Amino acid sequence: MASIAPAVDPSVNPAIAAQQRILALPLTEGRRMADAIRVLAMDAVEKAKSGHPGMPMGIADAATVLFTKYLKYDAADPRWADRDRFVLSAGHGSMLLYALLHLTGHAGIGTEDLRNFRQLHSVAAGHPEYGEHPAIETTTGPLGQGLANAVGMAMAERHLSARFGKSLVDHRTWVIAGDGCLMEGISHEAASIAGHFRLNKLTVLWDDNGISIDGDVTITSSDDVLRRFQSYGWAVRRVDGHDQEAVARALDAATRSGKPTLIACKTIIGFSAPSKAGTSGVHGAALGGVELQAAKDALGWTAAPFEIPEEIKTPWEAAGRRSAGSRRSWLKRLAKHPQKAEFERAMAGKLPDGWHEAGVAHRAKLAEEMPKIATRIASQRALEALVPAIPEMMGGSADLTGSNNTNVRGIPVFSVQNLAGRYVHWGIREHGMAAAMNGLALHGGVIPYSGTFLVFADYMRPSIRLAALMRQRVIHVLTHDSIGLGEDGPTHQPVETLASLRVIPHLHVFRPADAMETAECWELAVARADGPAVLALSRQNLPALRAEAGENKSARGGYVLAEASAMRRATLVATGSEVHLAMQARETLEAEGIPTAVVSLPCWELFALQDDGYRQQVLGDAPRFGIEAALGFGWDRWLGNDGTFIGMTGFGASAPADDLFKHFGITAEAAVAAVRRKLA
């Protein structure tokens, strides 16, 4: 093989000298296989004139060891339920994943797809996009998210293994993460969760290349990362990431560890690039023709762009079939397993027989009882009906269990001692919780729901966005949903949060008005397999508004809760805790001879999906008045330009809830006055 003449003085860039030493070592099949990753990454980025070659070039050796010796997968069936999960948390290095899937013989990711890297409709998108290819386990790119997803996946494995037994569920979760992932705060939350639950089948390979976009990592961080992970209860190791045998020994040790493992793989970013290796210049841009050719020369790579020589292709494809036997054995075990149908149902995301009946029975009870309770309490009652009927529901709270009412009597806590438990005390880690929930959902076999205060949706927003982008069934129970929480004040009172969530595509934001609507919204959230949901719930008690339980009226997003006694002169449109104010206002207005309808709008997104005719019929032609204890941003859509909004105009304040509603003028009286003014 060729050795390279450094274009940069090694004394200026010490990585170059190290690279030369490595390139001078005897060429092995493993190195050649890794080089295949490198050249595909270089070629694809070069052709797209866009992308991140440095990371795949650096971590290629470690990834080769992982995909040829440790990762359990079968390219013939990338969705095999008991496969190991692989998460490329440093998603900008997407060509690493695409190269690996291509080389290991996965269908649907051929040379043409790599040539179309970062082009419209290509499987090989700029960052790995869940759904683009069945072997892409999760969408990554926003740093740290993949690592936290993997924690959720590893939790799902432990839980399902406890539920269905090791013969069906016994796999590992592997992550490749970069410095960015570990600098992000979410990595703290996720790693702490993993350590606490002793997720020993989780292994993180840290691409410790010492480089981030702004330059050497030493300009931004002085962390002792290994010590840090030890503090979370992780096993840690440090290896030369270009020494495949050393990497193999570290991965081997990880498979025997009683703790999650972090392996710092010391690598040279952009390995083989003769002048740019070891610098941030190779992180996020094409190498350029000259540097690219010199890198290939340095590797002794002579094949045409995107072409892989047969002698390298063959061992790669063999690696892709390495676990085919394991999969066949597993299929045999599954075929004989007494819980086969239940396992397949849960993994397919289908709800069990009887779940709907449980919901209907619960609603019938509510219709009789007409309880005056907070919708957070109503949510707990709905959970008491649904969770026992749906064994894959796994709840939790970010340390607000008693406030979120997310626990269910008799459902055990998930812990090291009881991995079959279905309630997770997530700690004060909203972001880690939300991202791990994405991982639970992505793994399959689990429907996760969370709890925190609505205002703290902000802490988990990057993960909520990804759940929406990936269309995962992840349900967030967000209580204390307005100034109605009272004394905790503006830091805890969402005013902009509802709008900020409603704007996220594919996310259904439910804000039920009473116990009945809460039960309906829960059923809708659980039944929806292709997207996340938020339930915004009140702290304060609310009267029951509906005495019939037959139809799930929330399913259309909005409906006429009370029609006007004669031709409408006003329509009051409200959500959640303000619907009963609208009902009170209607009573006054009707008594004054102003026929008034009340529309409850528990889910804007579902209402928007209805046909124009239905929406028009519900909203009517009379002047419209919106009532919501939040900012009016977005309400124009329903109220029209001539509408009136009764709600917040800024942040809240600290005081008892009743005082606040009066102070901010969100009352039945205010609604009545607004109607009077308008009709005067």
Next chain:
Amino acid sequence: MASIAPAVDPSVNPAIAAQQRILALPLTEGRRMADAIRVLAMDAVEKAKSGHPGMPMGIADAATVLFTKYLKYDAADPRWADRDRFVLSAGHGSMLLYALLHLTGHAGIGTEDLRNFRQLHSVAAGHPEYGEHPAIETTTGPLGQGLANAVGMAMAERHLSARFGKSLVDHRTWVIAGDGCLMEGISHEAASIAGHFRLNKLTVLWDDNGISIDGDVTITSSDDVLRRFQSYGWAVRRVDGHDQEAVARALDAATRSGKPTLIACKTIIGFSAPSKAGTSGVHGAALGGVELQAAKDALGWTAAPFEIPEEIKTPWEAAGRRSAGSRRSWLKRLAKHPQKAEFERAMAGKLPDGWHEAGVAHRAKLAEEMPKIATRIASQRALEALVPAIPEMMGGSADLTGSNNTNVRGIPVFSVQNLAGRYVHWGIREHGMAAAMNGLALHGGVIPYSGTFLVFADYMRPSIRLAALMRQRVIHVLTHDSIGLGEDGPTHQPVETLASLRVIPHLHVFRPADAMETAECWELAVARADGPAVLALSRQNLPALRAEAGENKSARGGYVLAEASAMRRATLVATGSEVHLAMQARETLEAEGIPTAVVSLPCWELFALQDDGYRQQVLGDAPRFGIEAALGFGWDRWLGNDGTFIGMTGFGASAPADDLFKHFGITAEAAVAAVRRKLA
């Protein structure tokens, strides 16, 4: 003093036994002073029937040591520029702060205020609210934020000390944080920043009470917190938080440390409550009359509610005057200091003479040059005009300097070696950056601006919200503001982000259309002393649209960029990178005989502040068409119900930018077609 008969078997609640041992020790003045905090917290929470007594009761001893022996402050002037900063990061324990301010003799927080704890208009809000009292350094409650604010304050101190000298700036920053603060991911980012910059004048007292809302911390965390902070380069200590002498020794050591210091103060939450101490039951609810009286009995406290015996009041008020001499000396030093005026100007948040002229000159140049550049590049040019003229501007980026274009030639980097540096490499820590920036602004003397991608506003949203709530001048440069970023795909393409920011009260969201508007928006953001701003900037080049520089047209939020040639038949309203598309569409429409106006709307919030007449004049009576490469959520307000929106309807995709604009139908042609359809 009385000893207590435990209402709970100490073997069930070991905290009770420990509490008894402590209560049996000889009573000291320090303990009595701490007890004053305890009873005020108990009384206020009891009266409000709402609040968090447990934390103040637990940490009272350590807080007493801090406020009587170490914290440099003068109750007579809580805004003294060289005071130590004290941040109660665990903001739910607000009564701790109110009790301390009250006891130390601060004006404006009398007994009546404590009696009105958590009532409307009370200084003593549920959580400490910046602005309610001059001694409240920051708004806390959302966990972890205060700790990260403190990191920013400590950075400000180091920076201003380097700039103005130790004789004017030489103070410490002290934090009381709880388990929640340290579990949050933001604590990782903030602590890592503090360690990296060796902020040795920052000391964190961790109220290590082992209890969170869901119960014992061991159910959620197995972290070795001290080891973790050591990994960040912190000094760490562990003390009995009820042993005031031990706390004093630890604080003393902290003042001599070359590193930031974390002191784990082992405490009993709700100390003195005979049955609830050491349990989560005392965290967030009133004790109840019986338990409260028993706690007072245990302390030997006999004064009436809210009353402080003279012999305890006296030493507390003396403590509040402890640093009066230091302040007088400092005032003398200031009076003689050559930079007195400059220091006072910067601390008052007033911009220097000449800054505006620098901006105007820059715009005049742009009017001549008419550069076709990305607005992120235009932002860099604006910074090159403003940053040298405004020495308190301190920029940075979360590891995207080259992409955000936030650096300015000749401005040195802030580092341990050069604390006078004004550019911060924040690392991949958006949340920590944003929260520390809040601290920089709150400290005074610094106007911080950041950089990251617009989509990653989500990562820092909790801190952006707090900047808005506190009305701090914090400026976020958020580039790559639409599908125009191209190949990085939907994870990196904001579609909902603009709306999600526009809904935050007091936040000004600027989306300039060209270099001229970018310069204008920068001037507006910098000149606005009472609130944060976001600049949403394009990755891609944009043509210059304005050749005159006289008036800052962006100041009104929106304006007619091009009037129709005759009576308007259509008005195209656009922001940022879509304004030039509107101009292209206008050209075609005018050529077709459809008189069309183009309105640029760089800042919705400023436009909303204009009078109806101006807004009506700008938007006109002709049908309106909105164009923005984002979701239409919120646009109804400007377009009316009869309006047409041309933009995104969901998440983006990975492809070159031009392909994406065509794919998603955000083009001049699409706008022309929409107008034609409407007018047909």
